[in-house]
Amino acid sequence: MFSCVDIGQGKKGxxxxxxxxxxxxxxxxxxxxxxxxxxxxxxxxxxxTGRTIFEEGERAxxxxxxxxxxxxxxxxxxxxxxxxxxxxxxxxxxxxxxAERRGCSADAIGEVSLCRFSRDELGTxxxxxxxxxxxxxxxxxRKLNMARDQLLLLGNGSAEEKVxxxxxxWRKRLEPLVAISHPLPxxxxxxxxxxxxxxxxxTVSRTLAKLEQKNVIRLVPxxxxxxGLEDTALVTGRTAQPRAGIRWTxxxx
Numbered sequence: 001m002f003s004c005v006d007i008g009q010g011k012k013g014x015x016x017x018x019x020x021x022x023x024x025x026x027x028x029x030x031x032x033x034x035x036x037x038x039x040x041x042x043x044x045x046x047x048x049t050g051r052t053i054f055e056e057g058e059r060a061x062x063x064x065x066x067x068x069x070x071x072x073x074x075x076x077x078x079x080x081x082x083x084x085x086x087x088x089x090x091x092x093x094x095x096x097x098x099a100e101r102r103g104c105s106a107d108a109i110g111e112v113s114l115c116r117f118s119r120d121e122l123g124t125x126x127x128x129x130x131x132x133x134x135x136x137x138x139x140x141x142r143k144l145n146m147a148r149d150q151l152l153l154l155g156n157g158s159a160e161e162k163v164x165x166x167x168x169x170w171r172k173r174l175e176p177l178v179a180i181s182h183p184l185p186x187x188x189x190x191x192x193x194x195x196x197x198x199x200x201x202x203t204v205s206r207t208l209a210k211l212e213q214k215n216v217i218r219l220v221p222x223x224x225x226x227x228g229l230e231d232t233a234l235v236t237g238r239t240a241q242p243r244a245g246i247r248w249t250x251x252x253x
Contacts, residue, residue, distance in 0.1 A: 021065035021115040024091035042115035047108040056105045063097035069112030084196040154198045163207045164234035183223030
């Protein structure tokens, strides 16, 4: 598994200043009023592997931004199943930062370094800064687009398509953050991938084995080589609209 420092560094393995949420969120490590304001409000905290950061429905007196590591955001369904709604990366807020209550639960995948902000103080700062307001709107729009894409992915296509698209999209998300060499790191366990894609654990394991047999990926501990997976019909055939006539099969549940 790659460490929280690996995921927090810049693409060139750069200075640790880049592995700090305010600079990552702003995309600017220079001395700007916005960076100074966020930095002054931030309290650095560390969560160990598997620790719960917050639970769905709790009152949100503070907001969290990821500096290093990966966080799973999830909901527990009435029947006890878990549905992972997102994986948060450095530069992401955990949910919407000004919400009064938590819309989901959050756990650390590996060690995670966070910045904690008072929700009231953060709201005041954002209200005074057009740049922070715009960035927060951009963040919300990205998360809505990701949620839409996940919804389409859950409802359409085969297990192979879902796993292939997940791997390619995961690499795209990591590329702005780290200098990705082979293999592509996969810090989350396969059960997390299954809960994100709406598949069974056995289906994910079987599908990864199938893709490896087709020589479009090669599995290694805590990672995977993508051998042209992004150029296969599994990924290039992805559309922006649900495809009519596709139904769930036993393999996709």
